[in-house]
Amino acid sequence: MSKTRIYQSTDFIVNSTVKLSDDAFGHMVRVLRLNEGDIVTLFNGNKPNGNEAFQYTAKLVDVKKKQASVEIISEESVNNESPLxxxxxxxxxxxxxxxxxxxxxxxxxxxxxxxxxxxxxxxxxxxxxxxxxxxxxxxxxxxxxxxxxxxxxxxxxxxxxxxxxxxxxxxxxxxxxxxxxxxxxxxxxxxxxxxxxxxxxxxxxxxxxxxxxxxxxxxxxxxxxxxxxxxxxxxxxxxxxxxxxxxxxxxxx
CATH class of the missing domain: 3.40.1280.10 (SPOUT methyltransferase, trefoil knot domain)
Known part of the structure; x- marks a missing residue:
């Protein structure tokens, strides 16, 4: 699993391509110096099924000077929230x-x-x-x-x-x-x-x-x-x- 985890308040669908937000782009490309083809983990804070939250493995694509996108490769259910x-x-x-x-x-x-x-x-x-x-x-x-x-x-x-x-x-x-x-x-x-x-x-x-x-x-x-x-x-x-x-x-x- 990628160690780079980035939040973006966007709906993610496997096999789709999503443009990065300005904050996500700045973090990935300008701060972390990631390049096209690098693998990252994304999450959006949503719980579509009421209880489960998901994170998404994605590949950085179409990197330009001021914007980039990610290709959503897969999703994974995450259950690490406290019961309290x-x-x-x-x-x-x-x-x-x-x-x-x-x-x-x-x-x-x-x-x-x-x-x-x-x-x-x-x-x-x-x-x-x-x-x-x-x-x-x-x-x-x-x-x-x-x-x-x-x-x-x-x-x-x-x-x-x-x-x-x-x-x-x-x-x-x-x-x-x-x-x-x-x-x-x-x-x-x-x-x-x-x-x-x-x-x-x-x-x-x-x-x-x-x-x-x-x-x-x-x-x-x-x-x-x-x-x-x-x-x-x-x-x-x-x-x-x-x-x-x-x-x-x-x-x-």
């Missing part, structure tokens, strides 16, 4: 921390990320700049899927205030990290099988959530959980919690 659905509500953090959290959470199997405005998020951007930032975050998620072998691309939702997110209607298990919580993820009582479980995981920004925000989350039925005796940075907390959830309920062994 995790929606991460992440307090927006500064600089590379947010990028790192998104990238690694996707590698660990998270299904959706909603960036959250909190009291201590410390990031002030115009709506136009936040739209561009969201596009950048989605590209980071796509790149993480290309690297990790995932074929289903998690959505980076539009950033929203914490209060709006915690009050959304959901049947998911709602969890928030707290250093004085009674239960850890491993000791959390459960009344349903793991196969039927979905989780909303709330992670604060640098400096954490305020006492008032924690109280608001508790009033919205978020349960406090403990990760350990040490204080973790925001990016470490998110990834540690996701890992613990996948170990207990998902597919990390």
């Amino acid at each position: 659905n995790i929606h991460l509500g992440q307090g927006i953090s500064r600089g590379d921390r947010m990028d790192f959290t998104l990238q690694k959470s996707v590698e660990l199997g998270v299904n959706k990320i909603t960036p959250l405005f909190t009291e201590r998020c410390g990031v002030k951007l115009s709506s136009e700049r936040f739209a561009k930032k969201r596009e950048q975050w989605q590209k980071i998620v796509i790149s993480a899927c290309e690297q990790s072998g995932r074929c289903v691309v998690p959505l980076v939702a539009e950033p929203m205030p914490l209060q709006d997110w915690i009050n959304e209607q959901t049947t998911a298990l709602k969890l928030n990290l707290h250093p004085k919580a009674e239960h850890s993820i491993m000791s959390l009582p459960m009344d349903k099988p793991a196969s039927e479980l979905s989780v909303r995981l709330l992670i604060g920004p640098e400096g954490g959530l305020t006492d008032e925000e924690i109280s608001q989350a508790n009033q919205a039925d978020f349960q406090d959980i403990l990760l350990g005796p040490r204080v973790l940075r925001t990016e470490t907390a998110a990834l540690t919690a996701i890992t613990a959830l996948q170990c207990r309920f998902g597919d990390l062994k």
Whole structure:
């Protein structure tokens, strides 16, 4: 199998020829310096049968200065999504921390990320700049899927205030990290099988959530959980919690 995996939101049909998108062309030809005849793997994030996702082996053809196409050779069913659905509500953090959290959470199997405005998020951007930032975050998620072998691309939702997110209607298990919580993820009582479980995981920004925000989350039925005796940075907390959830309920062994 080709080690080069590229995302393109196009329908792929075996034995057809498809023009590469500008992003895919730039990655393959300009960055990776692939040549006509090289074999690549493509995926589009679709699940046409409801459960199965596919990736496609393709050959690079008709390479020109500013465009190229691929000939779709074969398709392969891929089933590496975790049985546990995790929606991460992440307090927006500064600089590379947010990028790192998104990238690694996707590698660990998270299904959706909603960036959250909190009291201590410390990031002030115009709506136009936040739209561009969201596009950048989605590209980071796509790149993480290309690297990790995932074929289903998690959505980076539009950033929203914490209060709006915690009050959304959901049947998911709602969890928030707290250093004085009674239960850890491993000791959390459960009344349903793991196969039927979905989780909303709330992670604060640098400096954490305020006492008032924690109280608001508790009033919205978020349960406090403990990760350990040490204080973790925001990016470490998110990834540690996701890992613990996948170990207990998902597919990390």
